[in-house]
Amino acid sequence: MSAQELSKTYNPKDVEDKWYSYWETNKLFHATVNKDKTPFTVVIPPPNITGILTMGHVLNNTIQDVLVRWKRMQGFEACWIPGTDHAGIATQNAVEKSLAKEGKNRHDLGREKFLEIVWQWREKYGSTIIQQLRKLGVSCDWERERFTMDEGLSNAVKEVFIRLFEKGLVYRGKYIVNWCPQHQTALSDDEVDHVETNGNLYYIKYQLADSSEYAIIATTRPETMLGDTALCVHPKDERHKHLIGKTAILPIVNRKLQIIGDDYIDLSFGTGVMKVTPAHDANDFLLSQRHKLQQLNIFDETSHLNNSVPKEYSGMDRFECRAKLVKDLEEQGFLLKVEPYAHNIGKCYRCHTVIEPWLSDQWFVKMKPLAEPALLVVQQGVVRFHPERWVKVYEHWMTNIRDWCISRQIWWGHRIPVYYTPDGNYTAARNEEEARKKLGVGNDIPIRQDEDVLDTWFSSWLWPFTTLGWPEENEDLRYFNPTDTLVTGPDIIFFWVARMIMANIEFMKATAGKDGKPRKHNADLIPFRDVYFTSIIRDAQGRKMSKSLGNSPDPLDVIEQYGADALRFTVTYLSPLGQDVLFSTEKCELGRNFANKIWNAGRFLLMNKKEIIGDQNLILDKLPTEHLDLADRWILSRLNQAIKSFNNSLAHFYIDESTKLLYDFIWHDFCDWYIEIVKTRFYGEEPREIKAIVVARALWIFDQALRLLHPVMPFISEELWQNLAERNGQSLMRADFPSVNESYINQTIETKFNFIIKVIEAVRNIRGELNVTPSKEIQIVIHFQNKHTEITAENIANAQGFLNYIDRLCRGKTKPIWTTESAELKKPKASASAVVEGTEIFVPLEGIIDLDAERNRLEKEIARLQGLVDGITRKLSNTNFVERAPKDVVEKEREKQKNISENKEKLKRSLEQLR
RNA sequence: GGGCUCUUAGCUCAGCUUGGUUAGAGCGCUACCUUGACAUGGUAGAGGUCAUAGGUUCGAGUCCUAUAGAGCCCACCA
Numbered sequence: 001m002s003a004q005e006l007s008k009t010y011n012p013k014d015v016e017d018k019w020y021s022y023w024e025t026n027k028l029f030h031a032t033v034n035k036d037k038t039p040f041t042v043v044i045p046p047p048n049i050t051g052i053l054t055m056g057h058v059l060n061n062t063i064q065d066v067l068v069r070w071k072r073m074q075g076f077e078a079c080w081i082p083g084t085d086h087a088g089i090a091t092q093n094a095v096e097k098s099l100a101k102e103g104k105n106r107h108d109l110g111r112e113k114f115l116e117i118v119w120q121w122r123e124k125y126g127s128t129i130i131q132q133l134r135k136l137g138v139s140c141d142w143e144r145e146r147f148t149m150d151e152g153l154s155n156a157v158k159e160v161f162i163r164l165f166e167k168g169l170v171y172r173g174k175y176i177v178n179w180c181p182q183h184q185t186a187l188s189d190d191e192v193d194h195v196e197t198n199g200n201l202y203y204i205k206y207q208l209a210d211s212s213e214y215a216i217i218a219t220t221r222p223e224t225m226l227g228d229t230a231l232c233v234h235p236k237d238e239r240h241k242h243l244i245g246k247t248a249i250l251p252i253v254n255r256k257l258q259i260i261g262d263d264y265i266d267l268s269f270g271t272g273v274m275k276v277t278p279a280h281d282a283n284d285f286l287l288s289q290r291h292k293l294q295q296l297n298i299f300d301e302t303s304h305l306n307n308s309v310p311k312e313y314s315g316m317d318r319f320e321c322r323a324k325l326v327k328d329l330e331e332q333g334f335l336l337k338v339e340p341y342a343h344n345i346g347k348c349y350r351c352h353t354v355i356e357p358w359l360s361d362q363w364f365v366k367m368k369p370l371a372e373p374a375l376l377v378v379q380q381g382v383v384r385f386h387p388e389r390w391v392k393v394y395e396h397w398m399t400n401i402r403d404w405c406i407s408r409q410i411w412w413g414h415r416i417p418v419y420y421t422p423d424g425n426y427t428a429a430r431n432e433e434e435a436r437k438k439l440g441v442g443n444d445i446p447i448r449q450d451e452d453v454l455d456t457w458f459s460s461w462l463w464p465f466t467t468l469g470w471p472e473e474n475e476d477l478r479y480f481n482p483t484d485t486l487v488t489g490p491d492i493i494f495f496w497v498a499r500m501i502m503a504n505i506e507f508m509k510a511t512a513g514k515d516g517k518p519r520k521h522n523a524d525l526i527p528f529r530d531v532y533f534t535s536i537i538r539d540a541q542g543r544k545m546s547k548s549l550g551n552s553p554d555p556l557d558v559i560e561q562y563g564a565d566a567l568r569f570t571v572t573y574l575s576p577l578g579q580d581v582l583f584s585t586e587k588c589e590l591g592r593n594f595a596n597k598i599w600n601a602g603r604f605l606l607m608n609k610k611e612i613i614g615d616q617n618l619i620l621d622k623l624p625t626e627h628l629d630l631a632d633r634w635i636l637s638r639l640n641q642a643i644k645s646f647n648n649s650l651a652h653f654y655i656d657e658s659t660k661l662l663y664d665f666i667w668h669d670f671c672d673w674y675i676e677i678v679k680t681r682f683y684g685e686e687p688r689e690i691k692a693i694v695v696a697r698a699l700w701i702f703d704q705a706l707r708l709l710h711p712v713m714p715f716i717s718e719e720l721w722q723n724l725a726e727r728n729g730q731s732l733m734r735a736d737f738p739s740v741n742e743s744y745i746n747q748t749i750e751t752k753f754n755f756i757i758k759v760i761e762a763v764r765n766i767r768g769e770l771n772v773t774p775s776k777e778i779q780i781v782i783h784f785q786n787k788h789t790e791i792t793a794e795n796i797a798n799a800q801g802f803l804n805y806i807d808r809l810c811r812g813k814t815k816p817i818w819t820t821e822s823a824e825l826k827k828p829k830a831s832a833s834a835v836v837e838g839t840e841i842f843v844p845l846e847g848i849i850d851l852d853a854e855r856n857r858l859e860k861e862i863a864r865l866q867g868l869v870d871g872i873t874r875k876l877s878n879t880n881f882v883e884r885a886p887k888d889v890v891e892k893e894r895e896k897q898k899n900i901s902e903n904k905e906k907l908k909r910s911l912e913q914l915r
Numbered sequence: 916g917g918g919c920u921c922u923u924a925g926c927u928c929a930g931c932u933u934g935g936u937u938a939g940a941g942c943g944c945u946a947c948c949u950u951g952a953c954a955u956g957g958u959a960g961a962g963g964u965c966a967u968a969g970g971u972u973c974g975a976g977u978c979c980u981a982u983a984g985a986g987c988c989c990a991c992c993a
Contacts, residue, residue, distance in 0.1 A: 006952095008952085008953075009953080009955065010953095010955085194989095194990090194991085201993090217993080218993065219993060220993075221993090232993095265993085266992060266993080268992090269992050269993065270992080270993060271993095273993095274993050275993075276993095277993095281993075283991095283993080284993085343991090343992075343993095344991070344992095389919065389920080390919095392918070392919075393918075393919075393988070393989080396917085396918070396988095396989070396990095397989075400989090400990085490987095490988085491988090493988095494989095536987085540927095542985090542986080573941085574927085574928080576928080576929075578920080579920080579921080579928090580920090580921090580986085580987090581928095582927065582928090584927095586942090587927085587941090587942085589941095589942085589955070590941065590942080592955060593953095593955045593956090594955090595955085596953065596955045596956090597952090597953065597955080597956085599952085599953080600952040600953035600955095600956085601952065601953080602952085603952050603953080604952030604953080605952085606952095607951095607952070608952090656928095656929080657929085660929080660940080663940090663941095664940090671952090671953090672957090675952080679951090679952095683951080761958095761959090764958060764959065765958095765959065765960090767947090767958080767959075768946080768947070768958060768959030768960070769959070769960075771946080771947070772947095773947070773948075774947085774948060774950070774958085775948090775950090810958095813950095864937085865937095867937090868937060871937095875935095875973090875974080878973065878974090879973085880972095880973040880974090881973040881974065882973080883973075884972090884973040884974090885935075885973055885974070886935090889935055889973095889974090890973095892935080892936085893935085896936080896937095900937090
């Protein structure tokens with residue numbers, strides 16, 4: 001489309017897909033090792049293959065894209081590595097659900113067939129979210145797209161497991177794990193949500209053997225008593241310490257329980273006597289290890305009672321069993337009382353089934369040795385968190401870290417590379433052959449691989465280096481790792497961020513860095529320098545937007561309705577560092593309106609370019625500096641200030657601030673003032689050659705603004721930029737980001753221009769307040785103070801030029817004239833008036849003015865100024881202030897007092913004349 | 916129990932890092948305007964004891980302490 005045919009409103013649909021495929025087919029997203037450039041690398045938090053795009057992804061990926069596009073334009077070798085996560089439990093869930101619809105389950109199919117189906121499922125749906133991300137305009141290097149279960153990453157996972165195993169950092173053990181009976185797998189501590197729930201506290205009588213005495217215990221899970229193997233009291237508890245060493249009889253079961261003493265007991269809770277159920281409570285398990293107690297497992301993997309309990313209970317569901325047991329205890333006189341009791345219950349973070357602590361064989365990573373260096377790099381600021389407060393949270397977790405349960409009893413995932421001989425020996429190996437070698441067994445003896453798979457995070461914690469080819473050592477890895485910025489949600493700080501820091505440090509030690517030498521310094525071992533924790537997006541009611549609540553608008557609908565740029569702009573505008581964001585679809589009107597404003601600014605300039613210069617394309621390679629007037633100098637000052645502030649805000653991750661800067665500069669400075677003033681020159685009397693310079697300059701400044709805008713709104717900026725001038729096949733996304741020219745930043749110019757703004761606003765105010773319609777022509781008499789005459793004389797082409805500004809910008813027909821301080825002032829009789837920094841403005845309105853309204857207006861203004869003067873006077877009469885405050889502050893107050901008083905007096909005189 | 920965050924206009928939020936302009940924006944509201952980019956627009960206006968109470972200071976929306984309310988995270992009580 002040629003420039004002159006721009007439509008009246010901006011239509012995102014006409015341009016978004018067009019430019020995205022242009023960028024992609026021309027490989028503009030692709031990054032390669034380039035020794036002449038500094039790399040800027042970002043790895044995407046890999047979305048789940050089960051996922052669809054949510055507002056959370058929109059925010060997260062927009063921020064990444066803003067950073068990546070900004071750096072790319074600044075001349076960095078910007079590389080954004082995309083990919084997806086296999087999401088073990090989530091994906092297996094999704095597939096099992098769809099199988100269930102056909103009445104099948106995974107056990108009917110068997111492992112191999114089931115995995116085949118999951119892979120098919122992944123082929124079909126696994127790239128949905130990746131396609132959706134493209135709609136948002138993300139500039140990922142798609143040639144580098146990875147998947148946590150692709151061949152390379154799977155090998156890396158194996159390699160890591162084996163190395164950790166050989167170092168003794170991976171071990172197998174019987175431990176209490178969080179067992180989800182729904183998924184029939186262990187979960188890590190982080191995968192358990194604690195939900196406050198109203199339950200009951202049951203008080204149960206345990207008879208002592210050979211005695212009439214009994215102990216009372218309190219429990220919220222009475223069914224677990226079937227697995228009790230001891231009672232426990234505090235050794236210093238006067239009430240109960242005599243019980244230590246005695247034996248109690250477990251009700252119903254009649255098992256003998258020894259009574260032990262341990263200071264784990266909380267004296268203030270319950271009865272002071274605790275039942276010990278080693279196989280079904282984490283703390284009891286620890287007790288049982290200390291006291292060498294029997295660990296009796298009473299549940300199967302579905303949390304039904306197994307046959308180690310009396311047969312009337314075996315086979316029952318745990319909650320059925322609880323009900324029956326409570327009834328039986330009551331009937332047999334063991335139940336003393338039941339109290340309502342609110343407590344936290346652990347639930348599966350995926351299916352919300354109540355977690356059952358369960359004793360089983362699992363694999364763990366020993367975390368302490370990995371955590372120590374990872375804690376240090378954050379404390380020392382080698383890795384920086386934004387906002388910083390997450391450092392404390394991180395510290396707390398890292399110093400109290402527990403071993404990581406990494407085995408999962410599901411099928412979809414990286415199978416644990418451990419092989420067992422029939423007699424129970426085992427080792428970690430890359431394949432069966434290697435395993436036989438390590439185990440020293442021949443082909444005649446069958447060995448089997450562990451059935452379990454690894455936690456999903458066991459592949460994602462390697463993401464910053466496996467995506468670059470590790471364990472293979474290559475140029476990419478040396479060049480792009482450590483990466484620069486990670487953008488992610490604070491909810492996965494432990495799942496993912498902390499573990500990536502650990503893994504990168506651990507495994508990059510043996511890898512060469514940028515200089516080709518082994519990495520030694522922390523700065524080369526970390527996975528990323530900066531971590532930006534995004535806001536949590538909430539709905540209008542303040543609820544977190546989530547798939548399960550279904551309260552997240554579909555971003556694709558939002559894009560359809562408002563455009564991707566509008567969505568990008570709006571979410572970044574709304575996201576202050578470290579605070580939550582309330583989002584609703586309608587808020588995207590903000591972004592849409594802004595896009596339309598920009599569009600029309602471009603349209604206007606191009607229309608005038610055609611009018612003045614004609615059809616030939618401009619080059620816009622440099623700023624035309626001829627015939628600069630005050631407004632030109634002012635907008636150049638504002639532009640350079642905007643560039644400077646934008647860079648500064650982004651460097652500090654104040655994303656919302658940088659977006660607001662763009663908005664204010666383009667809408668208010670450029671459109672509201674500069675374009676309006678440029679109009680006076682387009683339609684004025686200046687020769688065509690000068691007008692040509694003026695329009696070319698306006699276009700050059702707009703070109704700069706589009707470059708500035710591009711990281712946030714890539715589509716509209718590219719479309720307009722291409723229309724603006726001859727580009728010879730270059731794309732804006734690879735164009736130079738504007739650099740700051742300090743010499744244009746000029747406070748004096750801005751002050752002078754602000755005076756003009758104030759004069760114009762004063763006249764507009766008179767018109768508005770006195771209800772003088774724009775069609776009514778008014779005369780304006782401006783009585784300049786000397787200090788202001790120079791503004792018109794020196795900085796605007798001529799005095800007529802200044803009056804043209806006034807005429808044009810006062811939004812209505814005007815006939816401005818001016819006098820100077822030294823000239824005799826012929827104050828019109830019935831007139832409205834205003835004072836701007838001492839310069840008086842009169843609007844003679846005899847016959848049309850509502851004198852009462854004007855008196856009212858003046859009285860109000862005088863009262864306001866009086867209030868200000870009073871405040872300052874009070875301050876200045878405080879001797880403490882005058883003596884102790886810095887001199888310049890006091891001087892400023894004096895100056896202020898003087899100026900405001902003078903203005904007030906002038907208005908008072910005008911008011912007198914109206915009486 | 917430990918930690919963190921928030922409370923500013925009718926609504927949603929900036930401003931606090933580094934104390935000193937007449938405390939800002941968007942939406943909404945009121946009035947006027949379809950003027951040769953844009954009504955997804957323009958101009959003007961109304962609207963705020965900056966949660967409360969103390970403290971530091973010449974001076975506090977901004978710094979400190981406490982309180983109240985809202986929310987989040989971690990740990991966990993059998």
